[in-house]
Amino acid sequence: MDEHTTPLLPDATQQLAEFSAQLQFDDIPPEVVHRMKTSLLDSLGCCLFGMTLPWTQKVRAMVLAEESTPVASIFGSAAKASVANAVLVNSTAGHAFELDDIHKESIVHAGSIAVPVVLSLAEQLEDFNGQRFLTSMVAGYEIGTRVGNAATMDLFFRGFHPQGASGVFVAAASAARMLNLNAYQTQHTLGIAGSQAGGLMAAQEGAMVKRFHSGRAAQSGVYSAVLAKDGFTGITDVLEAGYGGYLSSYSGKPNANRLTDGLGTDWETGKVGYKPHACVTSIHACLDAFKYLLDTYNLTLDDIQTVKVGLSPMTYTHCAWEYKAQGVTAAQMNLFYSMTVMGLDGVAFVAQYDESRLTDPRILKFIHKIHAYIDQEIEAMGPAYRHAARLEIQTTDGRQFKHEILNRRGSPEHPLSHEDVVYKFRNIVERCLDPKDIDRVIAFSETFDQCEDFRPLISILQHKFC
Numbered sequence: 001m002d003e004h005t006t007p008l009l010p011d012a013t014q015q016l017a018e019f020s021a022q023l024q025f026d027d028i029p030p031e032v033v034h035r036m037k038t039s040l041l042d043s044l045g046c047c048l049f050g051m052t053l054p055w056t057q058k059v060r061a062m063v064l065a066e067e068s069t070p071v072a073s074i075f076g077s078a079a080k081a082s083v084a085n086a087v088l089v090n091s092t093a094g095h096a097f098e099l100d101d102i103h104k105e106s107i108v109h110a111g112s113i114a115v116p117v118v119l120s121l122a123e124q125l126e127d128f129n130g131q132r133f134l135t136s137m138v139a140g141y142e143i144g145t146r147v148g149n150a151a152t153m154d155l156f157f158r159g160f161h162p163q164g165a166s167g168v169f170v171a172a173a174s175a176a177r178m179l180n181l182n183a184y185q186t187q188h189t190l191g192i193a194g195s196q197a198g199g200l201m202a203a204q205e206g207a208m209v210k211r212f213h214s215g216r217a218a219q220s221g222v223y224s225a226v227l228a229k230d231g232f233t234g235i236t237d238v239l240e241a242g243y244g245g246y247l248s249s250y251s252g253k254p255n256a257n258r259l260t261d262g263l264g265t266d267w268e269t270g271k272v273g274y275k276p277h278a279c280v281t282s283i284h285a286c287l288d289a290f291k292y293l294l295d296t297y298n299l300t301l302d303d304i305q306t307v308k309v310g311l312s313p314m315t316y317t318h319c320a321w322e323y324k325a326q327g328v329t330a331a332q333m334n335l336f337y338s339m340t341v342m343g344l345d346g347v348a349f350v351a352q353y354d355e356s357r358l359t360d361p362r363i364l365k366f367i368h369k370i371h372a373y374i375d376q377e378i379e380a381m382g383p384a385y386r387h388a389a390r391l392e393i394q395t396t397d398g399r400q401f402k403h404e405i406l407n408r409r410g411s412p413e414h415p416l417s418h419e420d421v422v423y424k425f426r427n428i429v430e431r432c433l434d435p436k437d438i439d440r441v442i443a444f445s446e447t448f449d450q451c452e453d454f455r456p457l458i459s460i461l462q463h464k465f466c
Contacts, residue, residue, distance in 0.1 A: 001444070005241075005242045005243050006242045007237055007240040007241060007242055007245075008128065008239075008240045008241075008242060008245070008247055008248060008254060008256035009239075009240045009256035009257060009259060011237075011240075012237075012239050012240040012256060012259045012260055013187055013190055013191065013236060013237050013238050013239045013240060014187055014237075015259075015260050015263065016146065016173075016182050016185070016190065016259060016260070016263070017184075017186040017187035017190055018141050018183040018186075018187075019143075019188050019263055019264060020139040020140070020142070020143055020173045020176060020177055020183075020303075021141075021176070021177070021181060021182055021183040021185075021186045021357045022183065023135055023139050024135065025132070025134065025135045025449070027264070028134070028138055028267075029270070030133065030158075031270060032138065032270045033098065033134060033266045033339040034418070035269065035270050035272060035446050035448060036134050036137050036138060036141070036143070036159050036269065037134070037418075037445050037446060037449070038418045038421050038445075039101050039110075039115070039137070039141075039190070039272055040042045040109045040111075040115060040134075040137070040445045040448060041421060041422065041425050041441070041442060041445035041446075042111060042274055042421050042424070042425065043101065043111030043112055043114075043115035043116075044115065044425075044441060044445070044461070045424065045425040045428045045429050046093070046094045046095075046096075046097070046099045046111070046112055046428070047048075047075050047090050047091075047093045047094040047112065047115070047116060048075055048076065048093075048095075048432045048433065048465075049096075049097060049099065049350075049428040049429060049431050049462070050092070050093030050094055050095070050096030050097055050099075050211075051074075051075050051076035051090075051096075051296060051432070051434060051465070051466045052058065052076070052334070052432065052465065052466050053093075053096045053097060055092070055096060055208040056089065056092050056093045056096050056211065057214075057466065059088065059089050059092045059212065059215060060074060060079075060089045060466075061090060063081050063085045063086075063089050064079055064081070064389075066081075066085065067085075068081045068082035068085045069082045069393060070079075070209045071083060071086075071117075071123065071124040072085075072086035072087070072121075072123045072124055073086060073120070073123060073458055073461060073462050074086050074090065074171070074214070075089075075090050075093065075461045075462075076090050076093075076117055076432065076461075076462075076463070076464065076465050076466040077462065077464050077465075077466060078462050078464060083120045083121055083123075083124050084219045084221055084222045084223055084226075085172070085219070085459070086116070086120045087116045087117050087120050087215070087218040087219055087222055088215040088216065088218065088219040089215065089239040090116035090119075090120070090218075091112055091113050091117070091171075091214045091215040091217070091218035091219075091460035092111075092211050092212055092215030093112075093215075094111065094112025094113070094115070094116060094213055094214060095109060095112045095163060095211050095213070095214030095215075095429075096211045097278055097328075097332070097350070097353070098275070098278055098279050098280055098304075098332045098333075099169065099228075099275055099278050099279040099424075099428065100112040100214075100275070101272050101273065101274050101275070101280045102273055102275065102410075103141075103145045103148065103268065103272050103273070104271070104273065104281075104384075104387065104411060104412070105145070105148070105268075105271070105332060105383070105384075106144070106146070106147070106148025106149050106151075106162065106166060106268070107147045107148055107153070107156060107162040107163075107166075108144050108145055108148045108162050108163060108166050108167055108170060109163055109214065109387075110140060110141045110144050110145060110167075110170045110272065111169070111272075112170050112214050113135065113140065113144070113163075113167050113170045113174070113214055113217055113221070114136075114140035114141060114144075114170050114171070114174045115136045116218055116394060117129045117140070117171050117174045117175050117178070117218050117221060117222060117461060118133055118136045118137055118140075118174050118175075118178050119133075119454075119458075120222075120294075121175060121178040121179065121222070122178065122454060123454075123458060125179075128452070128453070128454050129451065129452050130447075130449045130450060130451035130452070130454075131242075131449055131452070132178070133178075133304075133448065133451075134449055135177060136174050136175075136177040136178040137174060137415045138269050139173045139174055139176070139177035140170040140171065140172075140173045140174030140175075140177070140221075141170065141268070141269040141272065141452045142171075142173070142267065142269050142331075143170070143172075143173035143190070143266040144166055144167060144169040144170030144171075144173065144267055145166075145167050145170075145271075145272075146258060146259050146260070146263075146268055146443055147166045147169045147246065148162050148166035148258045149237060149255070149258035149259075149268065150239070150247055150251075150254055150255055150256050150257075150258040151165070151166060151246070151247055151250055151251040151254060152251055152253055152254060152255050152258075153252045153383055153385075153386065154252050154253040154254070155250045155313050156201065156314065156318070157314075157317065158250065158252060159200055159201050159202065160198075160199060160200065160250055160343075161199035161200060161201050161203065161204075161210065161213050162199075162218060163199060163213045163214050163320045164197065164198050164199020164200075164213030164214070164216060164217050165197040165198060165199055165250055166197070166350070167197075167199075167213070167214060167217035167218075168193040168194070168196050168217045168220045168221050169190060169193055169194070169197075170199045170217070170220070170221065171193070171217055171218045171219075171220065171222060171224075172189045172190050172192070172193035172221040172225060173189070173190070173221075174221065175221050175222050175224070175226075176189040176190075176224075176225045176228065178225075179225055179226075179229055179275060181228060181229055181360065185228045186228070187226075187234075187236055188228040188232070188233050188234045188236065189224045189225045189228040189234065190224075190234065190238055190239070190291070191233070191234025191235040191236050191237075191238040192223075192224035192227055192228060192232065192233075192234035193221055193224040193238075194233065194235060194238035194245075194246045195235065195238070196220035196224065196457070197214075197217075197220075197246065197250070198213075198216070199213035199217075201318075203329070204280075204318075204322075204329060204330065204333040205286075205321065205326060205329075205330050205333070205450070206324070206326025206327045206329060206330040207327070207329060207331065208249065208327070210329050211329075214456040215344060217297055220389050223326065234315065235353075236272075237331075239256075239259060240256055240259070246343075248428075250299075253410075262375070270412075272429065273408075273411045273412055273415065273416070273420050274410045274411045274415075274416045274420070274424070275410055275420050275424075276409055276410055276416060276420070276424065277335070277338075277347075277348040277349065278332065278348060278349045278350055278352070278353055279331075279338045279348055279353070279462035280318065280319060280332060280333045280338075281387065281408065281410075282313065282318050282319050282357055282386070282387055283313040283319050283335050283338055283339070284315065284341060284384070284387065284408040284409060284410065285387050285389040285405040285406075285407070285408040285409075286309055286311070286315075286335060286338075286389040286391065286405075287297075287338060287339060287348055287403065288405055288409055289341070289389050289390075289391045289403045289405045290332065290339050290342055290343060290391055291342055291343075291346065292403050292405075293391060293393050293401050293403050294343060294346075296384070296403075297399075297401055299393070299395065299401075300343075301340070301344065301362075301366050302396075303365075303395050303396060303397075304343075304369060304393055304394070304395060304396070304397045305369065305394045305395055306369050306370075306380075306394045307339070307369060307370045307371065307392070307393050307394075308371050308372075308373070308391070308392040308393060308394075308395075309335065309339070309370060309371065309372045309389060309390070309391055310373060310374075310375030310377075310378060310379075310389065310390035310391075311335075311372055311373070311374060311375060311378065311388075311389060312374070312375070312378050312379060312385060312386040312387070312388060312403075313374050313379055313387060314383075314386040314444070315333040315335075315387065315389075316372060316373070316374050318333070319334060319335040320335045320336070320372035321334065322336075322339045323336045323367055323460045324449020325358040325359045326363075327358070328353050328354075328355065331353050331357075331358055335370070335372055336367035336372075337363060337367065338352075338360075338371050339367075339370055340362075340363045340366045340367050340370070341353075341357065341363065343366065344362060344363070347396070349427070350428065353387045366403075375388075375390055377390075381406075385406055385407075387407070387408045388404070388405065388406045388407070389404065389405055390402070390403075391403050391404070403460055422442055425438070425441075425442065426438055429441075431465070432463070432465045433460065433463060433465070434463075437460045437463065440456070440460060441457065441460055444456070444457050
């Protein structure tokens with residue numbers, strides 16, 4: 001066997017399939033279960049808010065026009081579709097406003113994929129308990145994030161969007177576990193899903209389609225599991241194949257050992273973090289460092305001559321491009337816009353990315369005072385510090401102030417609490433649900449492992465608001 005066809009890590013796809021198929025609720029550490037209940041709440045909030053947005057509604061209109069078999073709910077209405085079409089809409093909604101959970105190393109937002117997939121399958125199967133649901137979520141999170149870890153940041157630098165690429169494995173593993181597929185069928189599920197991976201990062205600079213990557217990943221994972229259950233075959237070594245495999249094709253610098261390192265003992269699922277700001281995760285440390293300096297030294301934007309922002313190469317590439325008012329997506333992905341609205345409003349949440357703000361003259365004037373660069377010390381710290389930021393403000397009267405944040409708020413190193421996520425949930429669904437239903441969903445998520453009937457939750461999610 002020559003180097004071109006030598007597997008990167010023999011039998012890795014099989015090992016992950018066996019782990020996923022055999023995973024039981026009692027195998028999952030309590031702290032990981034707690035994290036998944038928090039992710040469930042966070043993901044439902046993202047999906048519900050995302051359903052109110054025009055790009056999601058376009059996908060919803062397309063799906064409803066197809067009139068597929070109505071077995072799974074499309075959130076925000078009484079409408080139903082096939083499982084695959086329902087998750088296409090609901091997962092697009094989950095990723096529709098840069099609010100969904102994030103696993104730092106893999107750069108995957110697993111919640112906006114896994115939660116709609118598992119919930120839609122549960123609704124179709126009418127065979128449900130909370131432990132099976134959470135186990136299927138964990139299977140998806142664990143497999144998908146490990147795939148993203150192994151692809152490394154090189155997948156991103158090659159121009160692929162991890163949510164659309166590695167995200168298919170989140171959906172595939174979640175769906176396979178929910179359908180009780182055996183290890184052989186799960187291996188083929190992953191092998192089918194890998195051929196459906198996609199998503200281009202140029203979508204961040206002004207296109208609606210970035211949100212759609214999440215929906216397509218979810219839909220592809222469902223299709224893959226359903227086909228594998230019926231005997232349809234996929235690439236059995238899809239992850240490790242030396243030629244044409246996922247890692248060898250999507251990454252020029254894969255680290256295949258990250259697929260199985262600590263499998264079953266070191267839980268990647270437990271490393272998921274949450275977003276306090278409604279924008280790309282990579283700039284959250286910048287925003288908090290900027291706010292710290294403004295608040296600590298009682299500064300306004302009028303007091304500032306220049307702001308220098310030191311970043312990792314990944315964040316610089318991802319977010320420090322020239323801002324143009326090309327749409328909400330571009331604003332949420334752009335360092336200069338987001339720092340400016342943080343300076344003006346003290347927050348960077350939903351209202352700050354309204355269409356009406358995108359050409360605000362105050363924003364367009366100030367962004368030219370922000371100068372971003374690759375900080376060599378941050379670069380030397382390695383991928384674990386890709387979200388780090390160093391800020392230096394020069395004021396109009398000659399003063400200088402500096403601050404750095406190495407681990408963003410919401411990361412595993414600087415986590416948001418469950419109560420923080422509850423607060424976030426209340427804020428983003430206030431125009432979707434009435435107060436009593438908000439309380440019910442929160443209570444439901446906190447006792448989900450004991451739940452035997454999910455129909456009350458579905459009933460709330462079907463509340464018409466879009």
